[in-house]
Amino acid sequence: xxxxxTITASDGFTLNAYxxxxxxAPRGGLVVIQEVWGVNKWVRSVVDRFAAHGYLTIxxxxxxxxxxxxxxxNYGPDQFAVIGEMMKKFDQHTALLDVEAAIKAVSDAGKxxxxxxxxxxxxxxxxxAHRGMGLSAASGYYGGGIPNYIELAPQIPLEMHFxxxxxxxxxxxxxxxxxxHPCVGIHVYAAGHGFCxxxxxxxxxxxxxxxxxxxxxxFFRQHxx
Numbered sequence: 395x396x397x398x399x400t401i402t403a404s405d406g407f408t409l410n411a412y413x414x415x416x417x418x419a420p421r422g423g424l425v426v427i428q429e430v431w432g433v434n435k436w437v438r439s440v441v442d443r444f445a446a447h448g449y450l451t452i453x454x455x456x457x458x459x460x461x462x463x464x465x466x467x468n469y470g471p472d473q474f475a476v477i478g479e480m481m482k483k484f485d486q487h488t489a490l491l492d493v494e495a496a497i498k499a500v501s502d503a504g505k506x507x508x509x510x511x512x513x514x515x516x517x518x519x520x521x522x523a524h525r526g527m528g529l530s531a532a533s534g535y536y537g538g539g540i541p542n543y544i545e546l547a548p549q550i551p552l553e554m555h556f557x558x559x560x561x562x563x564x565x566x567x568x569x570x571x572x573x574x575h576p577c578v579g580i581h582v583y584a585a586g587h588g589f590c591x592x593x594x595x596x597x598x599x600x601x602x603x604x605x606x607x608x609x610x611x612x613f614f615r616q617h618x619x
Contacts, residue, residue, distance in 0.1 A: 395442045401454065401499050403491040410455040410463060411496060412438050414445035421448040422530075422618035423500030425493065427510030427517045428456055429591065430477045432465030436593040440511075447611055449618070450503035454496040456517070459488055469594050486520065493521050497528050505530040505618040509610060512536055512588060515554070522548040531617035533610040536560060536587055540567040544574055551617050553579035555606040557599075560587040581609060 396414035403409065412433050424444050428437045433453045444451040457464045460483045466473055497506050508529055510518040515537025522532035523546035532552045537543070540563065556568050565582075572580045583589065585602035592598045 395445060396438060401452075401495045403488070403495040405488070405491055407459060407488070407491070409458040409492055409495070411452050411499065412441055413450070413452040413499070414441045415450050416445045416448045418448075420450040420503040421615070422450075423497070423503035423506035424449040424451040424614065424618075425496045425500065425506065425508040425521075426451060426453040427493070427508065427514030427521075428453060429512040429514060429588070430481075431467070431469070431473070432457055434465045434467055436591055437511075439592075444509075449507075449614070450500045452496050452500050454492050456489060456492060456513075457484070459492070460484055467593070489517065490521065490524055490527070493517065494527050501528055507531040507533070507614045507618050509533045510535065510537070511590060512538065516543060519543045519548070519552070519554070520546060522550050522552045525549050531614060533613050535590060535606065536563060538563055538587075540571055544571055548575065548578060551613070553581065553609065553613055555581050555583065555609070557585040557587055557589050557602065558582045559585060562587050579613075581606065 396412050400408050401411050426441050433455050437453050441451045441453050460480045508518050508521050515534035516539055518532050518534030529550050535555045583602035585599035588597035589599040590603040
């Protein structure tokens, strides 16, 4: 269903992306922000799934500025050492330029939303708090490092999905996020981290993911079309 292509950010950097188009006229546009394993097989399947629901969907390769073409299917502990070194070089400012380029790439479809998982969940919040990016709604999943973005006030309708049994995101932080931003719909599920990645059997929770995905689709249909 999808295709690999490149997009260019406002500073001239060209990055890879994966895009899928719906059959017929799109409901709107959608940007999917990857986990830390790049735009890998599972992320591409998410892009395809949202396209099947009617959205022109794109996933920008957010680590291309660090390592061009990076993606991995290795969910083992050894890969986290590689990811840790990459994150030391990751720049939040230029990352938003890449997100903006992805938004523009699907803006012809109408209103544009954004979603993301893990690393992408935190990026989703950052994008939702950034003025002038052309976004109309955001739905993020288990974005870690809540203290790093809790002071960023969303500028568009936003919801977030967390696992109540996530050992890396304490419930106290989630409750603090709720209290600080009561306008954000924050949903907590009886699941751990990464509960929507079906390629990680040790983390995937079908019940939680099905419920969260249905909420996301309803949210985007309300705010995008």
